[in-house]
Amino acid sequence: MSIKFGTSGLRGLSVDLDGPPTTVHTVAFVRHLRQAGFAAPGDEVFVARDFRQSSPAIAARAMAAIAAAGLKPVDCGALPTPALALLGLRHRRASLMITGSHIPADRNGIKFYRPDGEIDKVDEAAITVIAQAAELPPAESEPAPGDRSGEARALFLDRNRALLPEGVLAGLRVGVYEHSTVARDMLGDILSHFGADCVPLGRSETFIPVDTEAVSSETIAKLKRWAAEHRLDAIVSADGDGDRPLVADEGGTPLRGDLLGLVAADFLGAKVIATPVTSNSGIEAAGNYRVMRTRVGSPYVIAAMAEAVAKGEGAVMGFEANGGTLTATPFAVHGGTLAPLPTRDCFLPILAALYRAVSRGKPLSALASGYALPVAASDRIENYVQERSAALMAMLRSSPEALAAFLAPVGLPAETSDIDGLRITLEDRSIIHLRPSGNAPEMRCYVEARDEAAAQELLAKGLALLSGWVAG
The missing domain is CATH 3.40.120.10 (Alpha-D-Glucose-1,6-Bisphosphate, subunit A, domain 3)
Structure with missing residues (x-):
């Protein structure tokens, strides 16, 4: 799996991220911050991580790269992503979260935050261009990061303690x-x-x-x-x-x-x-x-x-x-x-x-x-390589006839949306949505139907179609 930006941050195999890709992309992030006026030499950058086995080593690489690029890394320890983001917003400082979120343990990722919040797609493109041209910085001695983990936890706990009346969940x-x-x-x-x-x-x-x-x-x-x-x-x-x-x-x-x-x-x-x-x-x-x-x-x-x-x-x-x-x-x-x-x-x-x-x-x-929402269900097929999912989606988009032939076991297409993946409303008004994951080699299937039994049946059929498809 290549190192690239997905639906939320940079993702790749842990063995790859615990190496030059983290250094290069972190240096590119810092250079982008400075070029765009989001940071000046010596500014702090907050770094936190999840509990994956690979996360401490990747965080250490990121902090060393931050120091080599002229900013000051600050270790925030193991921390929820929203708590790190809140700390960054409070101090108007950039931050990095080392996490692969929900994907398997052999993969990991990095989420990047500007001082005003998450990076956007324009930032991702700029970081990618800089990373492609960047050289690895010279070896640096181990940085001596500060520690804001206690402050980050306290700030986030205070935010959430103010949401509800005191004692309101007593008895639960x-x-x-x-x-x-x-x-x-x-x-x-x-x-x-x-x-x-x-x-x-x-x-x-x-x-x-x-x-x-x-x-x-x-x-x-x-x-x-x-x-x-x-x-x-x-x-x-x-x-x-x-x-x-x-x-x-x-x-x-x-x-x-x-x-x-x-x-x-x-x-x-x-x-x-x-x-x-x-x-x-x-x-x-x-x-x-x-x-x-x-x-x-x-x-x-x-x-x-x-x-x-x-x-x-x-x-x-x-x-x-x-x-x-x-x-x-x-x-x-x-x-x-x-x-x-x-x-x-x-x-x-x-x-x-x-x-x-x-x-x-x-x-x-x-x-x-x-809430009486339509009954919805979703699932995924893991280890669905991205070349396979790309070929499938290209085939489905090639013509209405190709899409109808593929979906024949579940129903006739009536309407199609191509905002992200293919979301098809069938003639019976049920919905099946086929979409490659942006974070991992997975195909996702989302469905809506008239009741729970119909939704589960449609989901099972959709997953079976995805599993059985082989590129011609």
């Missing part, structure tokens, strides 16, 4: 699936602060990839077993770097990420929502707000939010189908003001969902069903 028994997410301890701290009775579950010192957009059957089985065994009202968790939420109801059934984002939008009183085309098609009719559909990836959601802010459209936020929630404007929360944090965050949607359920006196399952 909440499981925290800790696995290897870097958010695990802070999730427990925050929930306990609001009075929840927290039950730690499944802590692991070995990295476990958890994809909140396509929760595995093995994970769902664990959640259901824990929910019954511990008599839980909810189970919460996150992906590896803590920017995508996982919330399961009292029966252990995960709530879809786009539903969690929708709950957060209602909690905040949003007027404009930016969300990718992969999010549920029922969002537009679910509330009194304008919905902006984007391609998949936080840079596209952030660009749409910025467009709405520039037009003065009021309270603007966004979320992805994985549940990661972003805020572009200030929001009033329980007598205070929540400052913008335009990067994915798992804490806000988790707290919003628990609070909405408690305040309405409903279990999470009833809160979810009350």
Whole structure:
């Protein structure tokens, strides 16, 4: 797998990133910051990481490259991505997060932040050009990075403690699936602060990839077993770097990420929502707000939010189908003001969902069903090499006849959207969306149908079509 920018940051094999590619791209990032006026010689750059085995070594390489390029690396330790982003915004400093998010442990990545937030696609292109022409800097002695990990944690905890009334979750028994997410301890701290009775579950010192957009059957089985065994009202968790939420109801059934984002939008009183085309098609009719559909990836959601802010459209936020929630404007929360944090965050949607359920006196399952969204499901096929997925998508786009022939086992195409992958509305109004992952060698399949059984059947058929396709 080559080193390249995906839907969110630079991604590649761990063995490659623990080498020259990290040095070259970090130096290119610093040079871009200086050329664009975002940093001056000697400025601090914050660096944090997830719990992958490869992350400390890659972080050390990045910090050495920052020092060699003339800026000052600051070690923030193992930290959720939104906590690092908040620290960078507070001090107006650039930052790097070493994480592969939810992808397998043999891969990793780097997320880059300017002093004003995530880099965009223009920045990615500039960094790539500089990296292609960059030479490795001369060997440097080990940098002596500062340490802002305590400050970053305190700042992020304070932000989340201000979201809800004190003690509002008292009486809730909440499981925290800790696995290897870097958010695990802070999730427990925050929930306990609001009075929840927290039950730690499944802590692991070995990295476990958890994809909140396509929760595995093995994970769902664990959640259901824990929910019954511990008599839980909810189970919460996150992906590896803590920017995508996982919330399961009292029966252990995960709530879809786009539903969690929708709950957060209602909690905040949003007027404009930016969300990718992969999010549920029922969002537009679910509330009194304008919905902006984007391609998949936080840079596209952030660009749409910025467009709405520039037009003065009021309270603007966004979320992805994985549940990661972003805020572009200030929001009033329980007598205070929540400052913008335009990067994915798992804490806000988790707290919003628990609070909405408690305040309405409903279990999470009833809160979810009350939105009456079309039934949606999604999954992925791993180890689907990118050459294969590119050839498949080219074939499907080659003609309406080619697309119809491929989809014949599931239905007749009626409408097609090509915003990101191919999203096909079938004649029975069900939806199947085929999209190569931008982060890993995977093919993703998203479906919507009239009921759960129909959605699962369509998903199974879609995955079978993807698995069985061979380039001619």
